[in-house]
Every structure is written in structure tokens, then in C-alpha cells.
Amino acid sequence: MTPPAALIHVVDDDTDHLAALSDLLDAAGHAVMGFTGGAEALSAAALRAPDAVVTDLRMPGMDGMALLAALREAGLAMPVVMLTGHGDVQHAVRAMRAGAEDFLEKPYDAAHLLAVLARGLETAATRSELLRLQTLMQLREAHPILGESAAMSALRDRVAALAPLDVNVVVTGETGTGKELVARALHAASPRAGRPYVAINCAALPEALFEIEMFGHAAGAFPGAQSDKAGKLEAAGGGTLVLDEVEALAPALQAKLLRALEERQVERLGENRLRPLDLRIVTTSKTDLPALVRAGGLRADLYWRLAGADIETEPLRAMGQDIILIFAHYAGLAARRYGRTLPETGFLERRALLAHPWPGNVRELKAAAESFALGLGRAIPTGGDAAPAVTGTGTLPERLAAFEAREIRAALERFSGNTDLAARALGLPRRTLNDKMNRYGLRS
Structure with a gap:
């Protein structure tokens, strides 16, 4: 039996057959969306990819073969089952070579169709899990996200799931929680890993230099511009652009950035030529961006352009025993870098690490670990003990x-x-x- 609650797109210009097939799949426990044309189904898949597609071959406009090709071109690898009332073997061979899961002739056996779907969904789930595990291994090798807590495991899984997808990502969290590490991990485990990784701090970018820095300039565009220069958007071509604190941009600059991202092209200052853009954007911020949008501090259309998916980094105080592991990692790195013997982290030190609230998160922990490795006095903060104090008051x-x-x-x-x-x-x-x-x- 096919897994329940799979989202199935059914595409057929025959409305009677569309309704009957939709009822069959609904009765089998699936969520079904019906479409009378391939173009309509493709638009819906771009908004939310289905788990499988069952489509008629011959339809006016975009037929089943064109829909299959468009789905694959868009990077959507869900199983596609092709239906036809014509029994054309050549079409069947073409469909299978193009990546169709199967090719069934009308009238088909309902049980057989459900079995074909079940096989396709199971294969897709296995392929997805294998890709996730491969990405996770690649992620650990390239930019390890340390920790064994539930929070860190969930973060690794989230990064591994999003890294292979060419979708823009917003990473939020407190200062010092590793947002840049997550951005680098997304790039390192993505198909863009071999291309440029370009980061820009929007809060440190003077408004007068925004267009020059982001869009570049042509020679002679202004006094002192002796040669052509690519902006950050162009420099990240084929790779990843990281926008840190994008909310710091003035409204007019937000509008200029949005236009370039929507049109996927940029015009250098002093040049009458549009240059195409091919990049993925990772936005990092310590601010609650949806709340900022509601307050009017960030353009909603820019936010939704950037927020194809989101990742939230947890504060260090939520990591439990991972605090000790991360501390040991950075202390070991510092000891090797400076040729020092790493002091032993005893029970009292471990207890102090767990008791401290770490308001500066990993950044503060890293500084403490390096000081500890170098033997620079009391490196580990001594926050309050976790256990209650003994007093003469209380019940x-x-x-x-x-x-x-x-x-x-x-x-x-x-x-x-x-x-x-x-x-x-x-x-x-x-x-x-x-x-x-x-x-x-x-x-x-």
C-alpha cells in the first residue's frame, strides 16, 4: 500500500477521468490536487512540489512529455506516471528514457496504478534519504557542526536537507551562535561548493557606496574609477552570496537590491548593459525578521525573496553537554596552533562551563577555550551553580x-x-x- 498523506498531482484534460482518478487516490489515503493542463500543474509544483505526478500523455498546450521535461529541468525529481489511451510503444520508451516512473495504458487496473505509485514513492523516499546522508557526510567533512545534542542534530539535518537545494535561506539566531558557520556549511555541501563564497556586512556598508559595492562600476563612471570592477552580486556568480544584517539597509537600498534579485541581472554604475546573475543568497541576522517586516523595518517583498527556507540557530545555553565538547574542540585547536600542552579539563571546570549562561554564545566560549589552552589565568567563567543555594529561609x-x-x-x-x-x-x-x-x- 502506498504511504498515506502523499501529495499527488493528477493532470488530465478529460474532466471525468480527472475526477474519477482523484477520487481513487483520495480513497487510498493521499492528498490530491487536480489540473486540466500541464502548465497549471507546473506552476503549482513550483510553489509546493508534490510527492508524485500522474499525468495524461496527450493534452492540448503542454502535454505529459513536456510537463515531465519541465519538472526535471526545474530540478524536481518526484516520480511521474504517464497515462495514455493510445498504447503507443514509442511514446512509452520516450517517457521512460526521459525519467518517467512508468507508462500505463487506459483503461488501467486501479490496483496496478496504486502499486506503481507505491513503488515510486518508496524509491523516491529512499533516494531522498540517501542524498540526505551523503550531504550530511559531506557537511561533516567540509564544515563540521559540532555537538550531539538534539538541537545540534536537528541543525545538521536541516542544513543537510537544504544544502543541495538551490533555494535562498534565511539564518537567524543570537549573536555568536554560528550563523556564519551555517552559511559556509550550506555553501560547502551544495552544488555551488566549487564556486565563489562572498559575504557582505550590510550594516557596515555606507549608503553612498552601496551601488558601487553591490553592482560594481565601469571605468570612468566617477573620478578615480580607472578600470571596470564587478560588484558583490557579480563576484558571487555561480556561488553563494551571504547578506549579513540586510535589515540595516535603508528602504531605498532595499528596493534596489530587490529589483536586482527579481530580475536576476545587474547593471554596473556608468554602464548601459545588463549582466545576468546566477547565485544563491544566504541571509544571516540576529533580528526576528518577520516581526521587523510587520513593524515596517524591512520590505515584505524583499524578505520573501530571501526567505525560500529558514534555519534558526540555538543559543549555547541550550546545548547541555555539547558545551564541554565544543569547548574542548576550540581549546585543542588553540593548543596545537600555539604549540602548548592542553591542560586537563577537570570536574570543577566542566561544572563551571555548564553553569555559565554564555551570553556571548560560541564566540564567548571560543575566547574562553583559547585562554584556557594558553594558561592565561581564570579562563572559564564561574557563573552560579545549577543547584539551589542553602539558606536558612524557605519551607x-x-x-x-x-x-x-x-x-x-x-x-x-x-x-x-x-x-x-x-x-x-x-x-x-x-x-x-x-x-x-x-x-x-x-x-x-
């Missing part, structure tokens, strides 16, 4: 809990985080100690 259960947390923390410190020895000293079963550590936010 009796609260004071008992604080006392218990203090004793467990002391035992862990005494045995350098060894929970077996700590549990033995406290007279607790290992599982009970683990439960209490989780309750009080303690780490071994």
Missing part, C-alpha cells in the same frame, strides 16, 4: 532539597565526577543518585 522541604543538592555536589567534587564512587559514599543506589542529579540540575 522545610525546600531547605532539605537544598541540603541534599549541596551534599551530592560535594560528593561529586570529591570523586571528580565519578558517580559510582559518589553513590557509594552517599549510601545511595546509582539510579537514585542519577535521578536526584537530574532533579537538581547537577552534572558529573
